[in-house]
Amino acid sequence: IDSPLSPSEVNEGPIFVNASVAPLVEVRGLHKRFNETEVLRGIDLDIGKSEVVCVIGPSGSGKSTLLRCLAGLETYDEGEVRIEGELLGYRERHGRRVRASSAEINRVRRNIGMVFQQFNLWPHMSALDNVMEALLRVRRFSRHEARARADLMLETVGLSHKGDAYPAKLSGGQQQRVAIARALAMEPHIMLFDEPTSALDPELVGEVLQVMKQLARDGMTMAVVTHEMGFAAQVADKVVFIDQGRIAVQGKPREVFHDAKHPRLRQFLQNYF
Ligand code: ADP
Ligand code: MG
Numbered sequence: 001i002d003s004p005l006s007p008s009e010v011n012e013g014p015i016f017v018n019a020s021v022a023p024l025v026e027v028r029g030l031h032k033r034f035n036e037t038e039v040l041r042g043i044d045l046d047i048g049k050s051e052v053v054c055v056i057g058p059s060g061s062g063k064s065t066l067l068r069c070l071a072g073l074e075t076y077d078e079g080e081v082r083i084e085g086e087l088l089g090y091r092e093r094h095g096r097r098v099r100a101s102s103a104e105i106n107r108v109r110r111n112i113g114m115v116f117q118q119f120n121l122w123p124h125m126s127a128l129d130n131v132m133e134a135l136l137r138v139r140r141f142s143r144h145e146a147r148a149r150a151d152l153m154l155e156t157v158g159l160s161h162k163g164d165a166y167p168a169k170l171s172g173g174q175q176q177r178v179a180i181a182r183a184l185a186m187e188p189h190i191m192l193f194d195e196p197t198s199a200l201d202p203e204l205v206g207e208v209l210q211v212m213k214q215l216a217r218d219g220m221t222m223a224v225v226t227h228e229m230g231f232a233a234q235v236a237d238k239v240v241f242i243d244q245g246r247i248a249v250q251g252k253p254r255e256v257f258h259d260a261k262h263p264r265l266r267q268f269l270q271n272y273f
Contacts, residue, residue, distance in 0.1 A: 029079035113188030173204030
């Protein structure tokens with residue numbers, strides 16, 4: 001007798017269609033105020049898995065605030081930020097929105113890595129210990145496991161030979177690469193970069209961008225606030241121009257850089273090209 005659910009029928013075909021197509025990051029109608037000042041004024045943004053989104057825009061336009069909202073480092077006033085489908089910062093209770101506990105926020109944040117303009121390494125720890133610290137304390141790795149992971153991460157950023165060095169003995173570019181290794185060690189599903197090369201001497205910018213390019217090639221999902229238009233043109237799947245708390249233009253690098261019709265974008269890009 002042919003069962004309507006014979007194994008061959010059940011296993012054939014794309015049963016899990018749509019199971020994993022949701023964007024890794026979904027931002028809808030995001031508003032953020034600092035006191036009276038509305039800094040983000042309705043941001044809508046999707047970041048798909050393995051997508052690289054570069055965020056550009058004038059100083060004070062809200063780029064860092066947006067990234068901090070994505071990282072769960074900042075509360076927001078309206079709208080939604082979802083990471084892998086999970087609402088960040090709030091929780092629904094009886095149809096109303098209540099602030100999530102710090103434990104809930106930390107659970108979502110666990111999958112988000114962030115790298116800042118200032119490298120924020122612990123000065124009293126070697127490069128290796130900087131990378132191992134959160135593995136030991138947060139992830140509860142054994143020293144042996146943490147050491148193995150940290151070695152691998154330093155190798156990934158080309159600093160295998162600098163494990164014992166203290167931050168003060170490293171160049172800015174090397175410190176930033178350690179900061180990247182430290183974030184990667186936690187196995188984030190997305191990496192957020194806020195002007196990672198802006199504090200660097202010009203000759204050190206390239207080595208950090210190189211590491212980020214490799215990361216992108218390896219399929220890491222990334223949001224990068226940057227003034228490095230060459231990097232954005234080369235690496236971004238999508239470029240987002242933020243102006244006065246709104247996304248004024250977004251599209252493929254070619255569209256944003258070459259077909260710039262938006263007057264404020266043209267004006268902004270004139271400083272770079
Ligand atoms: P960008 O990174 O694009 O330069 P920011 O997101 O840092 O812009 O800042 C956007 C606006 O929000 C600026 O006017 C800034 O002064 C203001 N702002 C940022 N953080 C705070 C804060 N913690 N308190 C008050 N105002 C803030
Ligand atoms: Mg900023």
